[in-house]
């Protein structure tokens with residue numbers, strides 16, 4: 320099954336920037352549009368086309384939206400075998416497309432689905448795959464420079480893929496701006512090409528028995544975030560109320576998510592979201608490197624912690640030693656009060 | 663498959679993440695000579711492998727790719743209850759990115775006639791999470807990444823996994839052989855039993871395989887790794903005020919300035 324290492328490929332045969340448009344139930348994951356906007360920049364720089372790859376069942380509207388959002392073309396693989404997402408049919412379809420069309424760069428969202436897909440499809444292509452990038456650029460030779468935070472965000476490793484194609488990268492959600500689709504995209508349908516579906520249901524290796532998914536919140540655009548950690552001790556009401564008073568969103572550490580106090584889509588950090596709000600309030604959060612990585616880009620950081628030696632204080636602009644169950648409600652009351660006075 | 667499943671668990675040796683902190687002044691890493699340990703998420707993988715063996719019978723074999731001292735993580739897995747361990751060690755493996763790393767593990771799993779391969783979610787040192795789907799892809803096997811729990815159906819030759827997906831979860835039935843990556847923290851790893859521990863430390867010897875044993879000597883290492891680390895920059899440390907306030911009023915005043 321696995322691809323041989325040789326023979327050497329001619330990298331000059333590979334062209335264009337592809338973006339995998341992750342979708343679930345016909346709705347695009349926000350990161351897909353972020354990557355399309357970034358992919359547009361890269362394609363303009365290399366003088367190549369930007370191609371959206373849309374896979375699913377009844378998802379032609381997403382292919383058209385991709386064109387409205389700047390893709391030169393969209394490849395559409397539309398078939399019931401692709402809904403819901405499964406690694407092996409998606410992977411086989413992707414392998415066939417790469418073999419036939421030879422993209423130079425492929426960008427994929429760093430979500431669970433995106434990473435499941437990317438890890439699978441990079442192997443048969445013998446592609447280089449850089450994980451969890453937060454910066455993308457191309458050098459003079461048109462080579463992708465994919466940078467990712469390493470060692471807990473203290474260093475950036477820039478990874479290149481000189482002799483293999485495609486050059487693939489998964490990219491963290493929330494890092495790039497999505498932009499808006501163009502109003503008039505009347506000719507969008509013409510830029511959509513339906514491709515041959517190369518997988519059949521009887522060849523698949525897995526069956527999705529049940530899917531239980533609700534609406535997914537997106538905290539990455541919030542201006543104000545009130546985040547809680549293990550120090551919440553099961554009660555996140557103080558976070559919710561302060562976030563409400565400040566017009567922001569609630570977020571959490573992985574510890575608080577694992578406890579089930581806060582939904583996974585609100586996790587900030589290395590295995591969660593990257594956020595850059597104007598104000599980030601970290602309450603009952605110790606400041607582990609995996610958490611800091613996701614919020615270090617915030618403009619102003621406030622820490623509330625009972626432990627005066629908690630590392631989070633070193634990474635905060637304003638720190639207060641105290642119980643979050645007292646500090647946050649008091650702060651909420653003050654915010655509400657001043658607002659009423661102002662009104 | 664009445665005699666149970668061949669369960670293979672992949673364990674990686676990494677610098678101890680708990681000893682690694684960021685110096686807020688320089689933005690550099692304090693590793694304080696971090697000792698090498700078993701990758702934290704792999705404790706969950708080992709526990710899942712043992713629980714699966716409890717449920718369906720069979721054997722658990724731990725495998726690791728790394729230099730000879732990495733056999734310490736095999737020892738840890740055996741102490742926890744694994745039946746045996748295989749060390750994939752060879753100079754030829756040096757500099758491997760996730761493509762050859764997953765190839766070596768995939769070939770070893772094939773040699774061991776694995777029904778189920780269980781990995782951790784990601785490593786704490788380079789954290790790509792690409793190795794588990796890579797193993798599955800090399801062998802053309804099913805994959806279950808981001809798995810919270812496992813429900814084996816030996817009569818059907820199927821492993822059902824509950825996967826964490828955006829906004830919820832899904833239950834997926836995968837045909838054997840299958841590669842699983844367990845969510846970090848998905849279970850409570852059992853403590854090592856005293857007898858097992860003594861056995862692991864005194865009697866256990868890992869089987870050792872080279873790249874040639876796996877017939878992949880021309881397909882691993884730096885030369886066969888598509889990705890090259892082109893450069894490392896220290897991220898510029900984020901400047902923070904680090905002002906301590908002693909009252910909520912004072913905190914509010916600072917916030918009023920920024921909001």
Ligand SMILES: Cc1cc2nc3c(=O)[nH]c(=O)nc-3n(C[C@H](O)[C@H](O)[C@H](O)COP(=O)(O)OP(=O)(O)OC[C@H]3O[C@@H](n4cnc5c(N)ncnc54)[C@H](O)[C@@H]3O)c2cc1C
Pocket residue numbers: 547548549550551571572573574575586587588589590591592602603604605606607608609610613623624625626629641642643644702703784785786846
């Ligand atoms: C592979 C991997 C990936 C990871 N990814 C992430 C990630 O994406 N995001 C993430 O956040 N973590 C992640 N982690 C986990 C990370 O290492 C830490 O374990 C986690 O961030 C700790 O969460 P915490 O700060 O809520 O809990 P703790 O470290 O337990 O800290 C709780 C803090 O609350 C304080 N406290 C207690 N009671 C109160 C109170 N009443 N009022 C105020 N303060 C109080 C305590 O003093 C303490 O500082 C990952 C770990 C691994 C191994």
Ligand SMILES: Cc1cc2nc3c(=O)[nH]c(=O)nc-3n(C[C@H](O)[C@H](O)[C@H](O)COP(=O)(O)OP(=O)(O)OC[C@H]3O[C@@H](n4cnc5c(N)ncnc54)[C@H](O)[C@@H]3O)c2cc1C
Pocket residue numbers: 448449450467469476478672673674675701703704707725726727728758759760761763767780781782783784785787788789790791792793794889891
């Ligand atoms: C700074 C830096 C950045 C890097 N970035 C990339 C990159 O973007 N892309 C890339 O392809 N390579 C990259 N590498 C190389 C990569 O770290 C190695 O290939 C590594 O050995 C495997 O990747 P991982 O630790 O990320 O595994 P992950 O995929 O995160 O590990 C998941 C699970 O797979 C199993 N596993 C992984 N490695 C082993 C092993 N050696 N033995 C047994 N089980 C194992 C464990 O169960 C583990 O929990 C990077 C290396 C460095 C130093």
